[in-house]
Amino acid sequence: MKITRRHMGFGLLAAGIGGTAAYSVLDQGGDFGALIGTSHGDPVDLWGFIGGEKSDFVRNPEITRILDRTYGINLDARRAGSVEMVRDPGLFSQRPDFLWPSSAVMVQMARQSGVGVRRDQVIFNSPIVIYSWLPIAQALVASGIAEERAPDFFVVDPASLIDAVTGGKAWSALGIDQLFGQVIVSSTDPTKSNSGFMFAGLVANLLSGGVATPDSIGGHLDTLDDLFERMGYKEHSSGKLWDSFLNEGMGGRPMVVGYENQLIEFVLGQPEAWARIKNSPMRPVTLYPEPTVYSAHPLISLNEPADRLIAALEDDAVQSLAWSAHGFRGKLGGAGSADLGIAGVPQQLNQIAPMPDAAVMMTILERLSRRA
Numbered sequence: 001m002k003i004t005r006r007h008m009g010f011g012l013l014a015a016g017i018g019g020t021a022a023y024s025v026l027d028q029g030g031d032f033g034a035l036i037g038t039s040h041g042d043p044v045d046l047w048g049f050i051g052g053e054k055s056d057f058v059r060n061p062e063i064t065r066i067l068d069r070t071y072g073i074n075l076d077a078r079r080a081g082s083v084e085m086v087r088d089p090g091l092f093s094q095r096p097d098f099l100w101p102s103s104a105v106m107v108q109m110a111r112q113s114g115v116g117v118r119r120d121q122v123i124f125n126s127p128i129v130i131y132s133w134l135p136i137a138q139a140l141v142a143s144g145i146a147e148e149r150a151p152d153f154f155v156v157d158p159a160s161l162i163d164a165v166t167g168g169k170a171w172s173a174l175g176i177d178q179l180f181g182q183v184i185v186s187s188t189d190p191t192k193s194n195s196g197f198m199f200a201g202l203v204a205n206l207l208s209g210g211v212a213t214p215d216s217i218g219g220h221l222d223t224l225d226d227l228f229e230r231m232g233y234k235e236h237s238s239g240k241l242w243d244s245f246l247n248e249g250m251g252g253r254p255m256v257v258g259y260e261n262q263l264i265e266f267v268l269g270q271p272e273a274w275a276r277i278k279n280s281p282m283r284p285v286t287l288y289p290e291p292t293v294y295s296a297h298p299l300i301s302l303n304e305p306a307d308r309l310i311a312a313l314e315d316d317a318v319q320s321l322a323w324s325a326h327g328f329r330g331k332l333g334g335a336g337s338a339d340l341g342i343a344g345v346p347q348q349l350n351q352i353a354p355m356p357d358a359a360v361m362m363t364i365l366e367r368l369s370r371r372a
Contacts, residue, residue: 044305047076048098049085051194052239053126053259054297056269057326063318071312081236082194083365086110097306102194102238102259104296105201108358119301121310124319124328125294126259127349128198130156130185130287131242133250137285139174146287152344158289159206161185166227171254179254182230187257188241189234191369194295195241196234199257200224200364201355202293212356214363221367228368238262250282259295260286260345264327267342286344291351294333 050058057063058077067073082101085091086109092099099110100123107120132140137154140146145164146156164174164183171179190196204212207220228234235241242262245253263286267274277283301307312318322328323336327345330336335347355361 043072048096049080050100051102081192261327
Protein backbone atom coordinates (compact mmCIF):
# COMPACT_ATOMS: atom_id res chain seq x y z
CA MET A 1 0.00 0.00 0.00
CA LYS A 2 1.35 3.39 -0.98
CA ILE A 3 1.33 6.32 1.39
CA THR A 4 -1.41 8.51 -0.05
CA ARG A 5 -2.23 12.11 0.69
CA ARG A 6 -5.18 10.80 2.67
CA HIS A 7 -2.79 8.92 4.91
CA MET A 8 -0.43 11.85 5.13
CA GLY A 9 -1.58 14.16 7.82
CA PHE A 10 -4.31 11.80 9.01
CA GLY A 11 -2.31 10.76 12.04
CA LEU A 12 -1.76 14.39 12.96
CA LEU A 13 -5.41 15.28 12.58
CA ALA A 14 -6.35 12.19 14.56
CA ALA A 15 -4.12 13.35 17.37
CA GLY A 16 -5.82 16.74 17.37
CA ILE A 17 -9.26 15.20 17.22
CA GLY A 18 -8.30 12.84 20.04
CA GLY A 19 -7.37 15.80 22.13
CA THR A 20 -10.66 17.51 21.34
CA ALA A 21 -12.50 14.37 22.36
CA ALA A 22 -10.57 14.27 25.60
CA TYR A 23 -11.72 17.78 26.36
CA SER A 24 -15.30 16.90 25.49
CA VAL A 25 -15.17 14.20 28.12
CA LEU A 26 -13.56 16.60 30.51
CA ASP A 27 -16.27 19.16 29.84
CA GLN A 28 -18.98 16.60 30.53
CA GLY A 29 -17.36 16.02 33.86
CA GLY A 30 -18.17 19.60 34.75
CA ASP A 31 -14.68 20.80 35.70
CA PHE A 32 -13.51 22.14 32.33
CA GLY A 33 -14.31 25.74 33.10
CA ALA A 34 -12.34 25.59 36.32
CA LEU A 35 -9.35 24.11 34.53
CA ILE A 36 -9.11 26.77 31.85
CA GLY A 37 -9.88 29.70 34.07
CA THR A 38 -7.30 31.97 35.62
CA SER A 39 -8.51 31.13 39.11
CA HIS A 40 -6.42 28.09 39.89
CA GLY A 41 -7.50 27.25 43.41
CA ASP A 42 -4.97 25.68 45.75
CA PRO A 43 -1.32 25.62 44.64
CA VAL A 44 -0.09 22.19 43.67
CA ASP A 45 3.31 20.56 43.31
CA LEU A 46 3.50 18.22 40.32
CA TRP A 47 6.35 15.99 39.28
CA GLY A 48 6.84 13.71 36.33
CA PHE A 49 9.06 12.53 33.51
CA ILE A 50 9.61 14.44 30.26
CA GLY A 51 11.57 13.84 27.08
CA GLY A 52 14.95 15.62 27.13
CA GLU A 53 14.11 17.81 24.13
CA LYS A 54 11.60 19.69 26.33
CA SER A 55 14.06 20.42 29.15
CA ASP A 56 14.77 24.01 28.08
CA PHE A 57 11.07 24.65 27.53
CA VAL A 58 10.06 23.70 31.09
CA ARG A 59 13.01 25.68 32.49
CA ASN A 60 12.04 28.83 30.60
CA PRO A 61 11.48 31.44 33.38
CA GLU A 62 8.44 32.87 31.59
CA ILE A 63 6.86 29.41 31.35
CA THR A 64 7.45 28.70 35.04
CA ARG A 65 6.02 32.13 35.92
CA ILE A 66 2.79 31.46 33.99
CA LEU A 67 2.42 28.00 35.50
CA ASP A 68 2.93 29.40 38.99
CA ARG A 69 1.00 32.66 38.94
CA THR A 70 -1.87 31.72 36.63
CA TYR A 71 -2.32 28.06 37.42
CA GLY A 72 -0.68 27.60 40.82
CA ILE A 73 1.57 24.83 39.52
CA ASN A 74 5.08 24.19 40.79
CA LEU A 75 6.58 21.80 38.26
CA ASP A 76 9.33 19.25 38.88
CA ALA A 77 10.13 17.74 35.47
CA ARG A 78 12.75 14.98 35.33
CA ARG A 79 14.37 13.84 32.10
CA ALA A 80 13.77 10.28 30.88
CA GLY A 81 13.59 8.55 27.52
CA SER A 82 10.06 8.55 26.14
CA VAL A 83 10.07 4.80 25.54
CA GLU A 84 11.54 4.12 28.96
CA MET A 85 8.97 6.20 30.82
CA VAL A 86 6.04 4.19 29.41
CA ARG A 87 7.69 0.74 29.51
CA ASP A 88 10.07 0.67 32.46
CA PRO A 89 8.27 -0.25 35.72
CA GLY A 90 11.24 1.20 37.57
CA LEU A 91 10.13 4.63 36.37
CA PHE A 92 6.34 4.67 36.39
CA SER A 93 6.21 2.66 39.65
CA GLN A 94 7.68 5.77 41.32
CA ARG A 95 4.14 7.16 41.02
CA PRO A 96 4.76 10.35 39.06
CA ASP A 97 1.87 12.76 38.58
CA PHE A 98 2.35 12.94 34.82
CA LEU A 99 4.35 11.61 31.90
CA TRP A 100 5.25 13.77 28.92
CA PRO A 101 6.66 11.56 26.17
CA SER A 102 7.18 12.66 22.59
CA SER A 103 4.85 10.49 20.55
CA ALA A 104 1.12 9.79 20.56
CA VAL A 105 1.93 6.07 20.19
CA MET A 106 3.40 6.24 23.70
CA VAL A 107 -0.11 6.70 25.12
CA GLN A 108 -1.09 3.30 23.71
CA MET A 109 2.12 1.76 24.96
CA ALA A 110 1.62 3.24 28.43
CA ARG A 111 -1.82 1.64 28.67
CA GLN A 112 -0.39 -1.68 27.47
CA SER A 113 2.23 -1.41 30.22
CA GLY A 114 -0.49 -1.04 32.83
CA VAL A 115 0.06 2.68 33.43
CA GLY A 116 -3.12 4.27 34.79
CA VAL A 117 -3.67 6.90 32.11
CA ARG A 118 -6.33 9.33 33.34
CA ARG A 119 -6.26 11.82 30.44
CA ASP A 120 -3.97 12.63 27.55
CA GLN A 121 -3.65 15.65 25.33
CA VAL A 122 -1.25 16.59 22.53
CA ILE A 123 0.42 19.85 23.59
CA PHE A 124 2.51 20.61 20.50
CA ASN A 125 4.31 18.98 17.60
CA SER A 126 7.72 18.81 16.02
CA PRO A 127 8.56 16.87 12.85
CA ILE A 128 11.38 14.35 12.77
CA VAL A 129 14.26 15.74 10.68
CA ILE A 130 17.84 14.82 9.88
CA TYR A 131 20.56 17.24 10.88
CA SER A 132 23.68 17.43 8.78
CA TRP A 133 26.27 19.90 7.51
CA LEU A 134 26.19 22.10 4.46
CA PRO A 135 28.86 20.17 2.42
CA ILE A 136 26.92 16.92 2.95
CA ALA A 137 23.60 18.53 2.07
CA GLN A 138 25.10 19.93 -1.14
CA ALA A 139 26.52 16.49 -2.00
CA LEU A 140 23.13 14.86 -1.44
CA VAL A 141 21.55 17.46 -3.74
CA ALA A 142 24.18 16.77 -6.41
CA SER A 143 23.50 13.02 -6.15
CA GLY A 144 19.74 13.44 -6.46
CA ILE A 145 18.99 12.23 -2.90
CA ALA A 146 17.99 15.71 -1.72
CA GLU A 147 16.93 19.04 -3.18
CA GLU A 148 17.17 22.63 -2.00
CA ARG A 149 13.72 24.13 -2.60
CA ALA A 150 14.53 27.49 -1.08
CA PRO A 151 17.67 28.96 0.52
CA ASP A 152 18.64 26.51 3.30
CA PHE A 153 15.36 24.58 2.92
CA PHE A 154 16.59 21.07 2.12
CA VAL A 155 14.20 18.17 1.46
CA VAL A 156 15.63 14.64 1.44
CA ASP A 157 14.23 11.45 -0.06
CA PRO A 158 14.47 9.18 2.98
CA ALA A 159 14.08 5.96 0.99
CA SER A 160 17.09 6.80 -1.20
CA LEU A 161 19.09 7.83 1.85
CA ILE A 162 18.30 4.57 3.67
CA ASP A 163 19.28 2.64 0.54
CA ALA A 164 22.65 4.41 0.58
CA VAL A 165 23.17 3.46 4.24
CA THR A 166 22.05 -0.17 4.06
CA GLY A 167 23.80 -0.60 0.71
CA GLY A 168 27.11 0.40 2.29
CA LYS A 169 27.73 3.32 -0.09
CA ALA A 170 30.97 5.13 0.65
CA TRP A 171 31.02 8.84 1.42
CA SER A 172 33.49 9.22 -1.41
CA ALA A 173 30.86 7.88 -3.83
CA LEU A 174 28.82 10.95 -2.94
CA GLY A 175 31.81 13.19 -3.59
CA ILE A 176 32.63 13.70 0.10
CA ASP A 177 36.28 12.67 0.27
CA GLN A 178 36.93 14.26 3.67
CA LEU A 179 34.79 11.67 5.50
CA PHE A 180 35.96 8.15 6.31
CA GLY A 181 33.99 5.00 5.58
CA GLN A 182 30.37 4.57 4.61
CA VAL A 183 27.31 6.77 4.71
CA ILE A 184 25.75 6.67 8.15
CA VAL A 185 22.72 8.25 9.83
CA SER A 186 22.76 8.17 13.65
CA SER A 187 19.71 8.17 15.90
CA THR A 188 19.08 7.65 19.57
CA ASP A 189 18.46 4.13 20.89
CA PRO A 190 14.92 3.37 19.64
CA THR A 191 14.30 1.05 22.61
CA LYS A 192 14.72 3.97 25.01
CA SER A 193 14.34 7.31 23.25
CA ASN A 194 11.57 8.70 21.07
CA SER A 195 13.49 10.22 18.17
CA GLY A 196 15.13 6.87 17.42
CA PHE A 197 11.79 5.16 18.01
CA MET A 198 10.05 7.41 15.49
CA PHE A 199 12.85 7.06 12.97
CA ALA A 200 12.35 3.29 13.20
CA GLY A 201 8.64 3.81 12.53
CA LEU A 202 9.35 6.06 9.54
CA VAL A 203 11.79 3.53 8.05
CA ALA A 204 9.29 0.71 8.66
CA ASN A 205 6.72 2.67 6.63
CA LEU A 206 9.19 3.29 3.82
CA LEU A 207 10.17 -0.37 3.64
CA SER A 208 6.50 -1.42 3.69
CA GLY A 209 5.50 1.01 0.93
CA GLY A 210 2.84 2.46 3.21
CA VAL A 211 1.95 2.43 6.87
CA ALA A 212 3.63 -0.66 8.34
CA THR A 213 1.21 -3.31 9.57
CA PRO A 214 1.60 -6.51 11.61
CA ASP A 215 1.43 -8.43 8.30
CA SER A 216 4.01 -6.32 6.49
CA ILE A 217 6.63 -5.66 9.14
CA GLY A 218 7.96 -9.20 9.49
CA GLY A 219 9.74 -9.09 6.14
CA HIS A 220 11.62 -5.91 7.02
CA LEU A 221 12.93 -6.59 10.51
CA ASP A 222 16.33 -7.75 9.22
CA THR A 223 16.80 -4.48 7.32
CA LEU A 224 15.79 -2.43 10.35
CA ASP A 225 18.16 -4.44 12.52
CA ASP A 226 21.00 -3.88 10.04
CA LEU A 227 20.29 -0.14 9.82
CA PHE A 228 20.52 0.37 13.56
CA GLU A 229 23.48 -1.96 13.98
CA ARG A 230 25.46 0.19 11.51
CA MET A 231 25.02 3.16 13.84
CA GLY A 232 27.19 1.63 16.56
CA TYR A 233 26.72 3.20 20.00
CA LYS A 234 23.45 5.06 20.31
CA GLU A 235 22.65 7.81 22.79
CA HIS A 236 19.67 7.34 25.11
CA SER A 237 18.50 10.94 24.85
CA SER A 238 17.67 13.22 21.92
CA GLY A 239 19.22 16.12 23.81
CA LYS A 240 22.52 14.28 24.26
CA LEU A 241 22.63 13.26 20.59
CA TRP A 242 22.03 16.88 19.59
CA ASP A 243 24.84 18.03 21.87
CA SER A 244 27.23 15.47 20.39
CA PHE A 245 26.22 16.55 16.88
CA LEU A 246 27.28 20.11 17.66
CA ASN A 247 30.38 19.14 19.61
CA GLU A 248 31.77 16.45 17.28
CA GLY A 249 31.01 18.26 14.04
CA MET A 250 30.84 16.81 10.55
CA GLY A 251 33.64 14.29 11.12
CA GLY A 252 32.10 12.69 14.20
CA ARG A 253 28.40 13.13 13.47
CA PRO A 254 27.76 13.54 9.73
CA MET A 255 23.97 13.05 9.98
CA VAL A 256 21.77 12.61 13.04
CA VAL A 257 18.03 12.17 13.55
CA GLY A 258 16.40 14.86 15.66
CA TYR A 259 13.43 17.15 16.15
CA GLU A 260 12.94 20.27 14.03
CA ASN A 261 12.77 22.46 17.11
CA GLN A 262 16.33 21.63 18.26
CA LEU A 263 18.15 23.81 15.73
CA ILE A 264 15.49 26.52 16.05
CA GLU A 265 15.89 26.53 19.83
CA PHE A 266 19.67 26.73 19.47
CA VAL A 267 19.44 29.67 17.05
CA LEU A 268 16.97 31.55 19.25
CA GLY A 269 18.76 30.75 22.49
CA GLN A 270 22.31 31.45 21.33
CA PRO A 271 22.01 34.25 18.76
CA GLU A 272 25.64 35.32 19.09
CA ALA A 273 26.94 31.81 18.42
CA TRP A 274 24.57 31.44 15.47
CA ALA A 275 25.65 34.80 14.05
CA ARG A 276 29.22 33.50 13.90
CA ILE A 277 28.36 30.31 11.99
CA LYS A 278 25.18 30.98 9.99
CA ASN A 279 27.09 31.97 6.86
CA SER A 280 29.87 29.45 7.33
CA PRO A 281 30.39 26.87 4.56
CA MET A 282 30.49 24.28 7.38
CA ARG A 283 27.24 25.26 9.14
CA PRO A 284 24.61 22.80 10.40
CA VAL A 285 21.54 22.41 8.21
CA THR A 286 18.17 20.72 8.51
CA LEU A 287 17.12 18.01 6.05
CA TYR A 288 13.34 17.49 5.99
CA PRO A 289 12.47 13.88 5.05
CA GLU A 290 9.54 13.67 2.65
CA PRO A 291 7.48 12.06 4.02
CA THR A 292 8.31 12.44 7.66
CA VAL A 293 6.46 11.71 10.89
CA TYR A 294 5.33 14.12 13.56
CA SER A 295 6.43 13.92 17.16
CA ALA A 296 3.25 14.85 19.00
CA HIS A 297 4.30 15.37 22.66
CA PRO A 298 1.16 14.20 24.51
CA LEU A 299 0.86 15.14 28.17
CA ILE A 300 -0.39 12.10 30.11
CA SER A 301 -2.17 12.93 33.34
CA LEU A 302 -1.97 10.14 35.93
CA ASN A 303 -4.06 11.75 38.70
CA GLU A 304 -6.60 14.51 39.18
CA PRO A 305 -4.19 17.29 40.26
CA ALA A 306 -2.17 16.75 37.08
CA ASP A 307 -5.26 17.50 34.95
CA ARG A 308 -4.60 21.16 35.69
CA LEU A 309 -1.27 20.92 33.87
CA ILE A 310 -2.99 20.07 30.58
CA ALA A 311 -4.98 23.30 30.64
CA ALA A 312 -1.92 25.29 31.73
CA LEU A 313 0.19 24.04 28.82
CA GLU A 314 -2.59 24.91 26.40
CA ASP A 315 -2.62 28.50 27.62
CA ASP A 316 -2.26 30.83 24.62
CA ALA A 317 0.79 32.52 26.13
CA VAL A 318 2.48 29.16 26.74
CA GLN A 319 1.68 27.98 23.23
CA SER A 320 3.06 31.21 21.78
CA LEU A 321 6.31 30.82 23.72
CA ALA A 322 6.56 27.18 22.65
CA TRP A 323 6.99 28.39 19.06
CA SER A 324 8.67 31.77 19.45
CA ALA A 325 11.32 30.63 21.97
CA HIS A 326 11.61 26.87 21.42
CA GLY A 327 10.40 26.07 17.88
CA PHE A 328 7.56 23.70 18.79
CA ARG A 329 4.66 23.80 16.34
CA GLY A 330 0.99 23.87 17.28
CA LYS A 331 -1.25 20.85 17.74
CA LEU A 332 -2.06 20.61 14.02
CA GLY A 333 1.53 21.11 12.92
CA GLY A 334 1.46 24.72 11.73
CA ALA A 335 4.13 27.24 12.60
CA GLY A 336 3.23 29.95 15.09
CA SER A 337 2.45 33.51 14.12
CA ALA A 338 5.85 34.85 15.16
CA ASP A 339 8.41 35.28 12.37
CA LEU A 340 11.53 33.58 13.72
CA GLY A 341 13.73 35.04 11.01
CA ILE A 342 15.41 31.67 10.39
CA ALA A 343 16.00 30.58 6.81
CA GLY A 344 14.87 27.13 5.76
CA VAL A 345 11.98 26.67 8.23
CA PRO A 346 8.76 26.00 6.29
CA GLN A 347 5.45 27.39 7.49
CA GLN A 348 3.69 24.06 6.96
CA LEU A 349 4.74 20.53 6.10
CA ASN A 350 2.25 18.56 4.02
CA GLN A 351 3.77 15.13 3.50
CA ILE A 352 3.28 13.63 6.95
CA ALA A 353 2.86 9.88 7.41
CA PRO A 354 1.15 8.39 10.48
CA MET A 355 3.25 6.21 12.75
CA PRO A 356 2.60 2.46 12.75
CA ASP A 357 0.38 1.41 15.62
CA ALA A 358 1.66 0.23 18.97
CA ALA A 359 1.56 -3.48 18.09
CA VAL A 360 3.88 -2.95 15.09
CA MET A 361 6.23 -0.74 17.08
CA MET A 362 6.37 -3.31 19.89
CA THR A 363 7.38 -5.95 17.32
CA ILE A 364 10.16 -3.66 16.10
CA LEU A 365 11.31 -2.88 19.64
CA GLU A 366 11.40 -6.54 20.59
CA ARG A 367 13.65 -7.27 17.61
CA LEU A 368 15.96 -4.30 18.21
CA SER A 369 16.12 -5.00 21.95
CA ARG A 370 18.03 -8.20 21.28
CA ARG A 371 21.07 -6.05 20.48
CA ALA A 372 20.51 -3.46 23.22
